[in-house]
Structure formats: structure tokens, C-alpha cells
Amino acid sequence: MTTTTGWRRNVALFLTGQTVSLFGSMIVQYVVMWWVTLQTQSGLAVALYAVAAFLPQGVVSIFGGVLADRMNRRVLVMVADGGIAAATLVLAMLMANGVTDLWIVLLAVAVRSVGAGVQTPAVQAMIPQIVPSEHLMRVNGIFQTIHSAMALLAPAAAGAIFAAFGVVPVFFLDVVTAVIGIGLLAMVAVPTLERVTESTASYRQDLVEGMRYIKSQPVVRWLLVVYATIFLLTVAPTFMTPLMVARSFGREEWMLAVLEVAFSVGMLLGGVLMSTVLAKRSPVGLILTAVYGFGLATIALGLSTNLWVFYGFMFVIGLLVPPFSTPFMTLIQETVEPGMQGRVFSYVTIVMALATPIGTVVFGPLADVVSVEILLIAAGVAAVIAIAFAARLPSGRATMAAARKLGTEPVAESVP
Template identity: 55%
Template sequence: MSDAAAGATPTVEHTVVGDPAPARWKRNVAVFLGGQTVSLFGSMLVQYAIMWHLTLLTQSGLVLALAAIFGFLPQAIVSIFGGVWADRMNRKFLIVVADSAIAVSTLALAIFLLAGYDGLWLIYLTLAIRSAGAGIQMPAVSALIPQITPTEHLMRVNGINGSIQSAMMLITPAVAALVYANLSIIGIFFIDVVTAVIGIGLLLLVPVATIRRASDEHVPYFTDLVEGVRYIASHTFIRWLLVLFAIVFVLAAAPSSLTPLMVARSFGDDVWMLAVVELAFSIGMLIAGVLIAIWAGAKNRVAMIVVTSLLFAVVTLALGLSTNFWVFSAFMFAFGLAVPYFSTPSMTLIQEKVEPEKQGRVFGFVGIVMAVAMPLGMSVLGPLADVFSVESLLVAAGLIMLVVVVIAITVPAGRRAMAAGSAAAAAPETVAQASAD
């Protein structure tokens, strides 16, 4: 089991997959991922549509900055509590509630717009509700996957899930543009509501047991929250992984968000150039996700994380040194190719090494890192890009990332953490479908 030292681990009722027939778990995973895919499609349509709508309506950087704050900050805050809920309640129920709240808020906004109310505060409120829903949904989804997936297949299932998300990044911008041009943003909102209903309906077909902790049924909520913080702080590998995750994500804001600015300044402001760069990145992610789903990655997943972290640093550095557009695009493809080889083994290791009754809280903090890291990175790098060249910022980010990763893998604490992560995981057994919902 893990090396967490935060008290005794509660007793958990969990066994091997409830239905050992291979067709059963595959069916459950397929239905679950199918529902999530449909729901994600609608959510991404709304994400693109709102940003375009605000840009065309106001052409204000302040408006877009406020939209980013309302779109990310609530998720970061709610994830703290969402992780605890995911460990105390039925995770399927939480996902259904979050999806329903998001769909209702989107439907309400569409109705207000139809009635002629178009205040920006309505869009900000909707973004905040959707973000808060994501703070509940993300820990529950991440912790639910190992409940319905045998441990030995987690890497492939996470790879498939990553491939789906990458494919959505390729498809949804074109669909959003088509629908937005012909039906306006209101049409996209109604599509999102329909996809949410379909996603919820498919999720209801998947039996998911509630994890029961016999020894702490009456533990106060905040005691659970504090225990989760202590667990992460005392778990050598999980602590190391989350710190590395946070630093890489903050510095990855440079290649993720500043590259369009570099293209416009250094290579030309033609739209097709921006599209090529985005496509190169997305296609790289899609290919890598498919390869992981087929190959399942290296057995030493810690090594995959370390190698891709170093690759992030080298590619970020190379992007800043690129003087040719096509070479630049090739490095963006390489960056996209590396992303799944970092994120998929990271998620899988957490699912394998963290006890089932603590996974919600751990993934809650992962959600905080993901929600805060990119805006935090851009809050520093964005203003600097108006003072220094993007090339110099990319080079600096690449060098800093390289130094941080080298330190993380060479200091004694880092070596101990990697050894703990590479050791045969006392992976939590997938939770039995003890009772049908």
C-alpha cells in the first residue's frame, strides 16, 4: 500500500471486479466513456462559442480575462470539496448532479438570451456554475474509472479517454464555427443541453457501487478534508508527482498559450498559420493517445513521466529557437505527442497507488492544480510577453523546466519518490458492483 503516515487506513469494502466476465466491464467502460464523450462534445462547443461571442461582442481583453477567471477559479475552489464528496458519496450520483446543474444553467442562459437579456453578468454566472460543476465532476470521474476497470487495463482505458479528448479538440472548433454561424450562440447552448441529457442517460446505465468505509461513517466533513491533505503531504510519491505536475503545467503555459502570439509576430498573422499550429498540437496528442491505448505504455510509468517532462523542456526551448514556421509547427506536434505520455501515466499511477476511499480527495487536488496552473502561468507570462519577445520567454521557460526536472530526479527526496512510484503498486482492487443502483 502507500507510504502515507496519516493515521490508520479505514476499512473499505472492495473486492475484485463484481462481474468477472470480460464483456461486462468492457461494456460498462464503453457506455461510461460514450456518455462522457457526448457530454464533452457539448461542453467544448460552449467553451469555444462563449469565447468567440465575447471576443466579437466586446473586443475587450478585460472581458476575456474576467471570463477566464469565472471559468477557472470556481473549479479550483470547489475541487477542494468535490474530492471529499467523491470519497463519501456515490460517484455516479455526483457526476449526474454536476452535469444536470451545468445543463440547467446553460438552458437558463439560452432562455434569457432568447428573451432579450444579454448582460455580461449572465454569461459570467453561467461560466462560474459550469466551472463549479467541473470541480465536482473531475474528481468523481477520475476516481470512478478504476472502480469499473480492472487494474491491468487502467493505462489503456486512460489512453482511450485521452484520445477521445484529443479528437474532440480537432472536431469541436469546426462544428462550433458552423453552428455559431448558422444558429448563433443560443443554438449551441441547446445542443449542449441535449448532449448533457444523453450523457446522463448513458451514465445511468452503468452500475457503480458506493465505497463504504465501515470505520469512519460518522467522521466530520472537514476531518476528511484534513486527512486528505495530510495523506498527500505524507505520501512520498504522490507529493512528488503533484509538485512536478504543478510546475510543469505552470511553465507549459508558455508553449500552450503564447505560441499563437509568436506565430503572429514572427511568421505572419494569417489565420491558416494559427490553424496549422493548433492542428499540429492536437494531432500529436491524438496519435499519442491512440498509441497508449494500443500499447499501454512502458511498464515503468515513472520513467515515462520523467522522460516526457524532460522532453517538454527541450521542445519548449526548441520552440523559442525556431526561425522557420514549419520547423516550429513540427515542434508543436512533438509537444502534443508528449502530453499524453505525461498525463496518462500520471493519472494511472494515482489510480493504482491511492486507496479507493482516498482517490476522490487526491484527484480533487489534481483538479486544483489543473485549474490554477495555466492561469497562474499566463498571469506572469502574459504581461511579460508585452515587454519581452515570446522567443525569449519560451527559451527561459524551457531552461527553468529543464533545471526543475533535473533537480526533481536527482535530489535524494526525488530519488526516493521515484523508487516508491516504480515499486510494484499495491494497487487498490477495483470496487465490486456490490449493489445495483
């Protein structure tokens, strides 16, 4: 699946390119979300933003995963990143000329989401191609740490640029970072899978094969159930936290920036822990600790009456993200055979991209009827109950058993 010679150079180029591209994309994400929140102060508008940001990604991922298993994944990522940059450039030109209608901004967000639906499964499936299996958890931890560092720097940079120059310069910056990222990725050597050159199956056959494969793998099924629960009941409600800050604590841009910085500092520390002291811990144990923590911290957000206490619990949520996402991705990469990973990761993306807008479509309008605080408490309680139930499902018990054997047997072979 990957060669042992030159893999460190490949990983260094890959991580550097993805870091630069990710930095620009995250700045755009924060600024657009803040712009919508401050311009409208409407839960419905925030929900529409979430739908535009995630729903197209979920739909397109159905085909993006198939493409990732049929095409050279490096080329696919480069083309998708270029398309996202082009959409951003068009939006920048429109807004620079005074076109600031909400529907146009949301349309551009949706187009960027389409590109992410193609790019994300290919990136995740590419990692085990260029990283030896014995280094996979550590490299995933490093990738998560870099992601967390960018999540720390991006809101600070976004807040400074947004407050000083407005929204348009942020879009131009994203175009520049995308071009740099594409250039670095072009230098990464990614082996072509045999299936890419040999497959004669139709897209429909590939999709059905991917669904059947997931159905036959209890570990993958259970991971997707947990993933959906977290995004529906904890990630979606946290989209309302900027609205809670604006309504309950103040409308200054720095308040929203500090909210994201607190979350990102937690992610950064969690990523460091995952790439060092937690790298050898049980993946399933880390996942369960994180998901229960998400539910409890979401409840605590709703109970917070002090802005800095509120920031503290956002820090805790950020801290728990790497112990959830890193072992989750590593288990998928270790469990799923290489020729199926693009399709499996496409379904992971679909779950994330559909659960988030579904949740915000519910929580957004409700936030215009009841307080965000009540919504966060209710969602956190529901998340804890749902995870406790999921851990007792047959697939949950099978995953626990597989995790105990992970040191001596591949997960895919240890689960009947």
C-alpha cells in the same frame, strides 16, 4: 473494488457517455476562448478567461473530492453535468437576446468551472471502481485516446459552427450532448464504497485526512509537484498561443482552428500509442520524457517564425500529453486506496486549476508588454530547470525506486 462480471459493458457505457458530454464541453471551451481572443486581442482578457475557467474549479475541488468519497460517484457526476448544462443554457438565451458583455460570458464560464470542480474528481475516482486493476492502464489509455479524438474533432466543429453561425448555437449543442451523456451514465453500475455508508467524519476531518495522506505518500507528493510545474510553466503560457497567432500570423478563424487541430492530432496519436505499444512501459519514465519534452517544445514555439512550423511544435506538445497524463493518473489510481481517491484527485484538480490561472495572471499582462514569443522561451527554459530539480528531490528519488519495484510490489507499500 470492481467486479469481474459485466465490467466491459459498464466501461463501454461510461466511455460513450463521457465522450459525448466531453465533445460538447470542448466545443464551448474553444469557441469562448477564441471569442475572447478575437473580440479583445488583450492578454489581460485572455488571462481573465483562464482565471474564470480554472480558479473556481480549484476552489470547489476542495469539497468535490470529499463529496466523491462520501456520495455515490455516478450520481455526483450526473448532478454536476446537469448543472453545467443549465448554466450553458442560460448563457445561450442571454446571448441570443443580445447580451454579450464580457463579464457575463466570464461569469458563465466560472459557473461551468464550479461544476467541473465537483465532476472531475468523481470521474477519475470512479474509473478504478468499474475497471479491474490489470486493465487499468489500458482503459486509461483508451480514455485518453478518446479525449484526444474529441480534441481533434471539437476545434474543427467549433471553427465551422463559429464561422457559419456565431457563438450561440455552440451552447445549445453543449446542452444536448450533456443530456445524452447523463442518460448513458445513468445505465452504468457503480458499486457504493463501504466508506460512503459508514463514514461519520466531518468535511473538515475528511479534508485534513486527505492532506495528511498525501503528505505521507512520497510518490503522490512528487507527482503533484511535477503536475504543478507543468501547468504553471507550459500549460499556462500556451494559453497565449492564440494571441500570438492573431498578432504575428493573422486573425482568420481557420488559423486558430488549425492551431487546436494540430495539438489534437498529436494528442490522438499519443493516445493510440499509450493504449498500445506504450501501455507496458515504465510510468515514471514516460512522465519524465513527456515533461522534458513539454519544456523544449515550448521553447521551440517561441522561436518559430513560420506559422506551419509553429503548428508542428503544437503537434509535438499534443503528442506528449497522453504519455504524461495517462501514467500520471494510473499511478495515482494504483497507489491511493479506494476510499481516499476522491480527495486525492480533488487535490490534483486543485493543483491544475490554481496553477493555470496563476500562470496566466502572470503571462497575460506580460503579453501586453513583451512579445508572446519571449514569454514562451522563458517559460520553457524555466520548466526544464524546474523538472531537473524536481527529479533530484527526495520524493523524486523515492518515486524512481518505487517505479523499479512496481512489477512486484504495490507502490504505496514500497515507499517508506
